Amino acid sequence: MASETVVIPPAELPEVELYHAKSWITKYVFSQDAKVIAIQYSGTAVLIGLVGLVLSWLMRLQLGFPETFSFIDESEYLQYVTLHGMIMVVYLLTALFLGGFGNYMIPLMVGARDMVFPYANMLSFWIYLLSVLILVASFFVPGGPTGAGWTLYPPQAITSGTPGSDGGIILMLVSLVFFIIGFTMGGLNYAVTVLQARARGMTLMMMPLTVWGIFVATILALFAFPALLVASIMMLFDRILDTSFFIPMIYEMGEVIPREGGSPVLFQHLFWFFGHPEVYIVALPAFGIVSDVISTHARKAIFGYRMMVWAIIAIGGLSFIVWAHHMYVSGMNPYFGFFFATTTLIIAIPTALKLYNWTLTLWKGNIHMTVPMLWCIAFIVTFLNGGVTGLFLGNVSVDVPLSDTMFVVAHFHMVMGVAPIFVIFAAIYHWFPLATGKMLNNAMGQFHFWVTFVGAYLIYFPMHYLGFVGVPRRYYEIGETTFVPPSAADLNAFITIMVLIVGFAQVVFIYNLLTSIFSGKKSEVNPWKATTLEWQTSEFPPGHGNFGDELPVVYRWAYEYGAPENVDDYVPQNIHPDKVARKPIAE
Amino acid sequence: MLMAVVLVLIVVGSVAFHLVSPWWSTPIASNWGSIDTTIDITFWITGVVYVVVLLFMAYCLYRFRYNPQRRSEYQPENHKLELWLSGLTALGVVGLLTPGLIVWNDYITPPDEATEIEVVAKQWEWGFRLPGKDGVLGTTNIRFMNDENPFGINPDDPAGQDDLLIDDDLHLQTDKPIKFLLRAFDVLHNFYVPQFRAKMDMVPGMITYIWLTPNRADTFDILCAELCGIGHSSMRGIVVVENVADYEQWLKEQITFSQSMAGLNKKIKSEVKLVSRIQDKQALFSVHD
Ligand code: HEM
């Protein structure tokens, strides 16, 4: 860790001339500047995310107050479930973490002027936007969007008993294909930029964990999305050309459908070969960001940096051999259960270590309870909770009664819904001053935080218990049963009311964002006294090309907080060792 | 400070909720008590970790809250501590996995004496088939399916003639192990009786299974636990678990496959129709198995 002995290698290549926009359109619309692309990605992701949010309200209205809203029937409910899930996972979280934060943070944090392939980067956004538009279009075709569940399992996804099996499913699959093409263009950029465009002196083991998280997540995505791509294309063929990749001979609606030999389980393997790494595509950037924000606001070096990096890499690698834990009761060869339960529980070890290290970073820190820090603590709570319930679902035989119940819904919302969203809030409150030069309003920030955190816990913690009772997921209504006590209806109503309250807090947040951009308090330079390069730019907020005339040179790791020999409690990565104010040596 | 208090409240509240809330596993009615035990073990191990980590964090937030006079300690790593934590976590994982895998092994290994019963699912209803006097279920194929032969039983297979076809409630005898063979005709479904704990997807094109021994006489709901289209949440059935005498009585009232074909009183006609339908289909695709 001791950085002072680092020898800075000379630059291997002269700097490449940066692309300079010549008109308003090429500067702000068809922009090749990663920071602008980041804002475009984030804006689009948040807008479509709001659609996903509204869909969740509609679902909750139905679940909380069944037989009250005549405009929601079963097929609409299933359409909401499907589009909500797909939007949240793919079009919001993946796009926001990689396209949004990846574009904004990578060049700034590694000390580069921009991404290495700016033109492909621009295309990446426009293709993403196209995929979002195709998705939205599916709301307007006859039959509406698909109601197959976000997992799109065949044969159901393309047979007539499922809503949206006309146009909806086709547009869904086409939209996914475009999303993946667009992502690949961006993803190659992020990976190559990290590998090739780091500032002089910045070794891989000096990168901030945010960059590590986004970098490894990008590599996962580059390997995982192709599985979804081929699965989508094969299903399109099954739907349009009557092929039989996933469709065996079936008897549907009183008729034998002349297909033969396809395997529905094959689709599930392809889907989850993508789907499980997808969880980590969302989680790893969150892990990275949370590490940096905690370290900065606790004024303490992240605990066990090297372990944190290796844990990210180990989790990334292992995430490719756990996929069938989503398929314990799918009818696959039951002996796979032994293997996948074992790998799944092994992945818990590096994940748990990361959790310990975050809490140990607080130990003997000097903790500022700023709004970003609050979100980080909330993340640890919800991620720990979701991690714990993951140990239930990963452990095959325990999964049997819980699989496909509300327990699963509560679990994945804690771990990949609420927890990463909390990190996104932490990141927005933390980096808003960097992007805009303004501070967010603190009172509104506190209100937003407390309502959202407490509300989300009250929504999802009790929901697990509905799963124990045995309430299945994707149920329009549970109706009369021999096993669900009437009190469960009260719990459902309570959850729905909490959802609406939490929803209101988001309105306050958006109001805070919009007003602070224009009339927020002006931020000082580097308001959190952080060490990483994004705060050390020549202009604040950083301008085109990020670092003015000279690129930074890096002398130390990103976590020089509280080192006893220095006068200040932090030393940025790019300050020459001779310029660091040292305490006089006592004695 | 406030956050530290809230964390303590979360710990206390969550544990209290777990202990007193009215929502908990439905009383079990099968031999899968071992699954419930594994859940309890998981609760203990993970619950302790949950409580310890949150309380530790609450303590840190309180004890190391911001103080301008102080500086945090500079300790980037502590290898010994990290090793200890990895070791303890690994131990916990072994504690979880061992019972998990042992129970799974039981779950996928039906006893030899188990009676085979077939459950069929199609959008959005259940059907059941018992092997009849010969104790053997007749072979089936989607190709044989039509309104008269809703189970797709091979009409030429003698083993199928005495199979009992049930399109109403399923009855089971207490304390007799049963291997359910699960078959879907159209899309994925999942045979799920919460009180039995067991569940498994039903996949068109293949036969899956679960086994269990019902051990409490009562009437239970059958639900579909795999999304199967717009009738998913209303795809219900009923299973009645009862003593031998009642069960035998019920068994007598069920009709066999051959009776059902004859009972339609247009046996000949339907067979002719069936054959021609099969020939139609064979023109479209080659025959297998
Ligand atoms: C306040 C915010 C949210 C609420 C109230 C909410 C609520 C719901 C509800 C009611 C369901 C359907 C449950 C069912 O009937 O099976 C659902 C499903 C789902 N949600 Fe959320 N959700 C929220 C945020 C998120 C986020 C941020 C994610 C991102 C990962 C997410 C991912 C999913 C997924 C993947 C499904 C499953 C869809 C399916 O079964 O096909 N949700 N959500």
Ligand SMILES: [Cu+2]
């Ligand atoms: Cu997974």
Ligand SMILES: [Cu+2]
């Ligand atoms: Cu179903």
